[in-house]
Amino acid sequence: xxDESAPAPEVVVILPEALxxxxxxxxxxxxxxxxxxxDIIAELERRWPGMGDRLCDSTPQIRRHINVxxxxxxxxxxxxxxxxxxVTIMTGVIG
Amino acid sequence: xxxxxLLLIGTKKGAxxxxxxxxxxxxxxxxxxCEAWPxxxxxxxxxxxxxxxxxxxxxxxxxxWKSDDLGRTWSHSSEGITYGEGETPIKSAWxxxxxxxxxxxxxxxxxxFRSDDxxxxxxxxxxxREHPSRExxxxxxxxxxxxxxxxxxEDDRRLWVGISTAGVFHSADxxxxxEPRNSGxxxxxxxxxxxxxxxxxxxxxxxxxxxxxxxxxxxxHCGMYRSDDxxxxxHSIENxxxxxxxxxxxxxxxxxxxxxxxxxxxxVLGRYVPEGKCAVWRSRDRGxxxxxxxxxxxxxxxxxGVLRQAMATDALEPAGVYFGTTSGSLFASADEGESWAVIxxxxxxxxxxxxxxxxx
Numbered sequence: 001x002x003d004e005s006a007p008a009p010e011v012v013v014i015l016p017e018a019l020x021x022x023x024x025x026x027x028x029x030x031x032x033x034x035x036x037x038x039d040i041i042a043e044l045e046r047r048w049p050g051m052g053d054r055l056c057d058s059t060p061q062i063r064r065h066i067n068v069x070x071x072x073x074x075x076x077x078x079x080x081x082x083x084x085x086x087v088t089i090m091t092g093v094i095g
Numbered sequence: 096x097x098x099x100x101l102l103l104i105g106t107k108k109g110a111x112x113x114x115x116x117x118x119x120x121x122x123x124x125x126x127x128x129c130e131a132w133p134x135x136x137x138x139x140x141x142x143x144x145x146x147x148x149x150x151x152x153x154x155x156x157x158x159x160w161k162s163d164d165l166g167r168t169w170s171h172s173s174e175g176i177t178y179g180e181g182e183t184p185i186k187s188a189w190x191x192x193x194x195x196x197x198x199x200x201x202x203x204x205x206x207x208f209r210s211d212d213x214x215x216x217x218x219x220x221x222x223x224r225e226h227p228s229r230e231x232x233x234x235x236x237x238x239x240x241x242x243x244x245x246x247x248x249e250d251d252r253r254l255w256v257g258i259s260t261a262g263v264f265h266s267a268d269x270x271x272x273x274e275p276r277n278s279g280x281x282x283x284x285x286x287x288x289x290x291x292x293x294x295x296x297x298x299x300x301x302x303x304x305x306x307x308x309x310x311x312x313x314x315x316h317c318g319m320y321r322s323d324d325x326x327x328x329x330h331s332i333e334n335x336x337x338x339x340x341x342x343x344x345x346x347x348x349x350x351x352x353x354x355x356x357x358x359x360x361x362x363v364l365g366r367y368v369p370e371g372k373c374a375v376w377r378s379r380d381r382g383x384x385x386x387x388x389x390x391x392x393x394x395x396x397x398x399x400g401v402l403r404q405a406m407a408t409d410a411l412e413p414a415g416v417y418f419g420t421t422s423g424s425l426f427a428s429a430d431e432g433e434s435w436a437v438i439x440x441x442x443x444x445x446x447x448x449x450x451x452x453x454x455x
Contacts, residue, residue: 018130018154022130022155022171049174050171050172050174053156053173054155054156057156058177058179058180058184059180059181059184063154063155063156065154066155091154094154
């Protein structure tokens with residue numbers, strides 16, 4: 001059984017420049033505590049209001065042409081993260 | 096202080112601004128702005144030197160961009176531009192309207208939002224999508240878009256919108272309730288006995304004439320129309336035009352009887368100017384007769400298309416008229432359409448043109 005009092009895993013998040021250019025003072029590489037991809041989105045929204053809307057639609061889910069990868073897998077909002085994970089958010093190929 | 100004219104240009108790859116020399120004879124282009132997002136409409140407010148751009152990006156969704164310094168710096172927001180969790184995501188912001196400090200945005204899929212804080216946050220005007228016809232609205236070639244809005248000169252509660260392909264709708268109570276206003280506009284794409292439905296028309300562009308209450312014009316997929324009663328009844332004014340098909344329509348800034356449009360050759364024939372000869376068509380008598388204006392416009396092998404929001408007038412004397420093409424050329428007339436000059440070329444596909452008077 002998970003220890004709910006334990007801090008969430010610390011993960012590295014890599015953001016695409018096409019995204020960070022939209023938000024002043026944002027960064028392409030940050031470290032956050034997150035148990036799931038949804039926690040990362042919430043933290044990004046907290047740091048740079050509006051960024052969550054750029055990455056997720058109102059369904060809610062990760063936007064169709066945005067990809068979130070970690071550990072060699074493509075993850076959705078409920079994708080579980082482990083300590084030390086490197087989460088890469090990328091713009092997908094279109095056209 | 097001398098006044099200059101600023102052209103606000105939306106394109107498939109960002110917004111651009113073109114500023115004149117104070118005489119509308121030389122133009123300086125700036126852009127692209129908005130990170131080269133597809134921008135469907137650009138409007139400005141002279142009083143606060145602010146410009147807004149409506150757009151949507153395949154990766155990042157819909158947003159309205161804003162510049163408080165005439166294009167030097169930009170921010171964007173989509174806060175509140177949503178139909179709610181679980182509802183169809185909004186793909187793009189399509190059209191903007193500004194009146195008495197309120198900014199309106201039409202979006203795809205069709206709906207209307209308002210901002211009371213200059214575009215920082217938005218609120219859905221839910222009444223429109225609560226109309227019982229909504230389940231039967233069908234997307235046109237450009238999607239199910241709310242592309243036109245008319246904000247009444249006198250009464251803030253009265254507004255009209257154009258939706259492809261649902262038709263014209265009117266609200267007299269600030270958007271709480273709506274009714275179709277399509278009587279007299281036809282649907283050539285339906286069987287003869289079904290050609291005049293209550294809604295479902297493919298309105299392409301809807302504008303109001305200045306100074307005459309209830310005077311509206313619309314370019315439709317199937318004809319050109321005028322209404323003198325706020326859209327309750329529409330009258331065909333396409334007699335004398337080379338085609339019933341086109342996208343933009345604009346009205347002279349002071350003369351409600353003078354209207355400009357740019358007919359294309361037809362919906363299934365390529366959608367370019369007839370015979371490859373470019374002309375703006377002008378009526379001085381509210382659509383009773385039409386005159387082709389060609390001087391300075393290309394007359395050979397000009398397979399030009401002009402989109403629904405890509406034509407505008409300014410408020411100067413004589414009035415300027417402007418249009419941008421799908422092939423990225425921007426044309427201007429400083430004499431009410433009598434003569435034309437190309438003032439920019441090789442831009443991305445131009446989706447919209449508006450004008451803004453600024454201090455020189």
